[in-house]
Amino acid sequence: MDKSSLTMEREEEYFEIDGFTYQIVNIDGAMQAWLIAIQNKDVYVVSIPETILCNDNKIPVTKIGKDCFHMCLHLQRIDIPPSIKHIDNGCFACCFDLIEIKLPDQLETIGEKCFLGCQKLSEITIPASVRYIDDSAFQGCRSLKRIQIFGTGTRFRNRCFSQCEKLEDITFPNDECMIYESCVYGCEKLNENTRKHIKTREIGKFEARYRRYESFIEKLSKSIVCQHIKKFLKVFLNSGIGKVFIMATCIVLVLPILVIAMAWFIGIPTFDYLESRFNFRHENAIAYCIATLSIGLMLYVLLFIIAIFINTGGFNMWNYVIPNP
Known part of the structure; x- marks a missing residue:
């Protein structure tokens, strides 16, 4: 035409x-x-x-x-x-x-x-x-x-x-x-x-900052993949299913932390209950407390990074930045 x-x-x-x-x-x-x-x-x-x-x-x-x-x-x-x-x-x-x-x-x-x-x-x-x-x-x-x-x-x-x-x-x-x-x-x-x-260029004329990748295509593919992941997460986490998923995940991790925290601050009787209920020994309960707390913190950090990723332009995938003359 x-x-x-x-x-x-x-x-x-x-x-x-x-x-x-x-x-x-x-x-x-x-x-x-x-x-x-x-x-x-x-x-x-x-x-x-x-x-x-x-x-x-x-x-x-x-x-x-x-x-x-x-x-x-x-x-x-x-x-x-x-x-x-x-x-x-x-x-x-x-x-x-x-x-x-x-x-x-x-x-x-x-x-x-x-x-x-x-x-x-x-x-x-x-x-x-x-x-x-x-x-x-x-x-x-x-x-x-x-x-x-x-x-x-x-x-x-x-x-x-x-x-x-x-x-x-x-x-x-x-x-x-x-x-x-x-x-x-x-x-x-x-x-x-x-x-x-x-x-x-003359040395000292401007400061150059390099962040190199082995391959441009590797860098480019990462940028494209990140954009698709960002789009998917933004749609999923803002949907009803996504909100239920986040709430359920937080409950699963938060409740054990609260239980162990109560055991930690209230004292040995609570550990005695855990020992009789879950066949835990005192040191096992402490280990469970630390492990659960660590997993919870890692999840919160991950969700924080995802939130930043979704609400910004994504990570900077370009290999280096040189100020214009």
Whole structure:
């Protein structure tokens, strides 16, 4: 289906057309459309329209919004029109099957973690119009072997090409173009010609903090698994069954602790009762008290950690943090 020109059904700030959600914005008197979401993420090929029709006026689609195609696990190819100037943060992150994408000639910015973990991308061309490539934009693209850069004024942020294990060649427009070492961290197969364009920051210019993983995919898989666990726990623990489960668990562990605590503070007669009722000896009762108390404390700590995990963004799975220059 040709999506180069589409008609809006009704005029409002947010609206849907053919499975896409758009936002109309007015910038300096010019109307623009931003693509902010796709309804069906189980797609293989996507074609983004260059313009949409609103009240018989053509409005250009100029931006792909944050996380728009994030986790489209089957997406293999996407056609981006020349009207797109900005690709926002995390837009194509974790599109594991994405093998082909052509960036438009008028593109200006590539957002943070934009193509993070696109494992099947083998080659990418950065147009001369691109002003900056943000943090971790192509991090973890394991099959990426060649990057061609045409802009002399393009700014490269930290980790933008890091952990691209098969990356061999980055082509720059001239010999003066340089890239910081932190941008290509973990790219061990770079050829000599590319290494001539890599420079190291001055020691002491800023503090770097590293928290490394052996494998980017190991880290990425942990992040994805944690998100699914977080979603499951949030639904389960807020359900009726989950609340009953928590209450029953607490009762099972709290009541024995209360019984043993009474035995501890009231004295030997209670231990005598335990000895006759459960065939406990004095030292066994003390051991039972300590063991039960320990298990209870461990459970409370676990529930506390789960509560923090559910109510925050999850654990930070990224391998290191380097402040921007």
